[in-house]
Amino acid sequence: MAASAADVDSHDGQNAGLQTAKDLFSGAVGGIAQVLIGQPFDIVKVRLQTSTQYSSALTAAASIYKHEGALAFYKGTLTPLLGIGACVSIQFGAFHSARRFLEQRRAATDKSFIPGVSNLGYGEYYAAGAFAGVANSVISGPIEHVRIRLQAQPHGAGRLYSGPWDCVRKLSQQAGGVLPGLYRGEVVTVLREAQAYGLWFLAFEWLMNADAARNKIDRKEIPSYKIALYGGLAGEALWLGSYPLDVVKSKMQTDGFGAGQKYKSMRDCFAQTFRAEGMRGFWKGIGPTLLRAMPVSAGTFAVVEMTMRAIN
Template identity: 75%
Template structure:
């Protein structure tokens, strides 16, 4: 007869575990969007335009010229999509983690836990899996965030944006523009995101001799926030290139032919600093957004049992 803990990971138990992972991730994704969208539009504007001197200048001009609701431009798409993205991230991460645990159990039955390189790889797998969804979602959001204000706007909403992007060069070259650099960014970002969070949680449990689920919510949120800082510091140059490519023109107006071309031209025109434009508001945003995401996910998973 199989041990109860093994039965829990097989058959209906395994499906239930996956459903719980996805549900917790979706809840965390909604929290992430609502907390982070105002910071995100400032980040994208700074990455793709030279008309602002700093983050505060950008925020002030958006408020003055476009009104307070402008900070939530393009929110509908990520509100629906990021919930799905974070759900996929946590579902894929925990699935990869379980696979590593099974592999480790065969080699070292007494200590099947993941190494920190395996935590990184599980996070990178989650990021690559997520990129299939996040690529077009972020492309649409960036187009809506960077389009001219008022009568000169290019898109009437997410669906109109999808239709026009697909009409230019088809779904793969239009809607999925910048997908290669998105995959690189997602792998690096979520590799470090999950690695940092798991390291901090494990060290807390070890230091205080408590179970992971007994770590107070405030410390969970703090570790989640620090993981968010690590995510962006590890992946930000890829994100800058992604934003440039996904706000680029079409046809004769296109500035960048590929990811490497965008890296090369950014370096030539702006130097090292060009790859870090907008990092200030991004790091400011990362702490509360990532803290809220992990706190909501952990609380949801604990509630689901």
């Protein structure tokens, strides 16, 4: 994983700026892999979250395939393909920058702590991951908003947007500006990103450190298949710990504008969802999401690791 490669580089005395650039590049490559693997699962998740017409993930997938064709599973892919690479790049770059900062702070007060060798506390890993999530939300908010609009729109004659740029234009017109149009639901997006990526990186670091300690090896010696496995398990932790926030985000980002707006705020969306559907309403679509999380997260960490090893 990028963290172990970064540790090796720090021992070699490489410039922190160069290492951050490597983290960013590796994350971008991992982000592209993430989109290509996860997009079909994601469209099913969004349809389940934002509609009541499907009784299950299988029903939703079958309906999409029957009425819209196989290519419908890649609706709205252009936006995330261009943007998620940047998002994952920011996630890994911000996480490792925050991790190095926390290591230096620990080393200043604890002489036995060796940056790049000693492990941080898991609260610190969570904090570094949450920082990465918040940094990422600036880009991920509007990107996911456009993607969700494209995924949730009707098929055929009822189509609302001809593509991502048309979606951006119409959202800006309806909301009275680019920022209010694109950043709908940004508060809950920030909360979701902080919680999700705090747990994502925390789970991965715990699994990697535990493996290294159990087998008495350096982290860089952990084989790629284990990195993929631990990355996949981290993906499960990410969604189990943040899914209700994601449901509210999806509902707000498919809501109307003006007289057609159903939810006045994040709090109102939580309240209306609970009144209408109970706690179950906050977990609609969790099945395909968890199925998606394992290969997507595994692929992301594995590709980041392979890219980092190649450029090092």
